[in-house]
Amino acid sequence: MKIYLDGKFVEQKDAKISVFDHGLLYGDGVFEGIRAYNGRVFRLKEHLDRLYNSARAIMLDIPLNKDEMEKAVLDTIRENKLKDAYVRLVITRGVGDLGLDPDKCPKATVFIIADKISLYPKEYYTKGLDLITASTKRNIPDALNPCVKSLNYLNNILAKIEAKRAGSPEAIMLNPWGFVSECTGDNIFIMNNDMFITPPTSAGILEGITRNAVIELIRSKFKMNVKESLFTAYHIYTAKECFLTGTAAEVIPVVKVDGRAIGSGKPGKNTLKLIEEFRKLTQSTGTPI
Numbered sequence: 038m039k040i041y042l043d044g045k046f047v048e049q050k051d052a053k054i055s056v057f058d059h060g061l062l063y064g065d066g067v068f069e070g071i072r073a074y075n076g077r078v079f080r081l082k083e084h085l086d087r088l089y090n091s092a093r094a095i096m097l098d099i100p101l102n103k104d105e106m107e108k109a110v111l112d113t114i115r116e117n118k119l120k121d122a123y124v125r126l127v128i129t130r131g132v133g134d135l136g137l138d139p140d141k142c143p144k145a146t147v148f149i150i151a152d153k154i155s156l157y158p159k160e161y162y163t164k165g166l167d168l169i170t171a172s173t174k175r176n177i178p179d180a181l182n183p184c185v186k187s188l189n190y191l192n193n194i195l196a197k198i199e200a201k202r203a204g205s206p207e208a209i210m211l212n213p214w215g216f217v218s219e220c221t222g223d224n225i226f227i228m229n230n231d232m233f234i235t236p237p238t239s240a241g242i243l244e245g246i247t248r249n250a251v252i253e254l255i256r257s258k259f260k261m262n263v264k265e266s267l268f269t270a271y272h273i274y275t276a277k278e279c280f281l282t283g284t285a286a287e288v289i290p291v292v293k294v295d296g297r298a299i300g301s302g303k304p305g306k307n308t309l310k311l312i313e314e315f316r317k318l319t320q321s322t323g324t325p326i
């Protein structure tokens with residue numbers, strides 16, 4: 038595998054960064070997880086916009102402009118001769134000294150990994166997920182806003198540990214005020230009374246690219262309303278349908294939460310239709326590699 042590292046392609050075994058890199062020492066950096074389907078990169082512009090917004094929010098200068106970054110992503114996929122891929126794009130503050138001061142890091146580190154996608158088990162999509170609500174809260178937005186896709190994932194990892202210990206693949210995280218925010222690496226939707234609801238970005242969530250694509254699909258293909266509003270675990274327990282969205286997960290049904298069956302306890306009709314519509318979209322749109 039060839040890795041893009043600071044403007045050059047290197048073999049995987051040579052793709053190394055310094056122990057003085059602040060991405061490692063402090064989690065000081067931002068990243069993106071992007072997917073290519075059938076020779077096209079899905080929503081590449083949206084991913085790059087989010088990356089540059091994350092960098093702006095933490096005052097991190099990316100040494101490439103967006104056009105150069107787009108080319109670097111496409112070149113990395115080409116270099117590895119992939120048509121379907123999972124791309125991890127990481128920008129760290131770069132090499133500095135042992136102190137926190139980002140001014141001691143003269144240049145950001147940029148690396149891009151394009152790998153084969155490891156798909157989730159098929160049963161997730163046909164049977165649906167049995168989830169828990171984690172006791173670990175999502176980051177409070179005035180500390181580190183979850184809209185920033187930063188290298189600080191520790192609170193999500195703690196929630197993931199809770200989920201795995203309970204036998205769940207994912208956990209629902211509440212925000213510090215007790216409202217549902219999102220899962221550890223996925224956004225969440227519920228459907229009730231013919232209306233879809235998903236938490237607003239002000240709830241303290243990552244504004245998922247898949248989330249936004251699914252909102253568009255519900256409006257355009259289903260001609261149904263999507264409300265971005267706050268809700269609690271009660272509203273999930275009493276929903277007709279529930280599903281998660283994410284680049285790796287795409288659209289996945291949720292059939293049980295904290296021991297309560299959601300709706301019929303089987304993947305919802307609308308959720309199954311959305312899975313299909315989302316697959317059609319990913320197979321037919323995107324930036325050609």
Ligand code: PXG
Nearest residue numbers: 221222223224243245246247248283284285
């Ligand atoms: N919320 C969080 C906290 C995320 O990290 C999403 C939502 C979904 O966003 P997109 O843009 O992908 O629709 C994410 C993204 C993994 C993995 O291996 C997933 C993400 C990040 C890193 C790894 O499942 N999720």
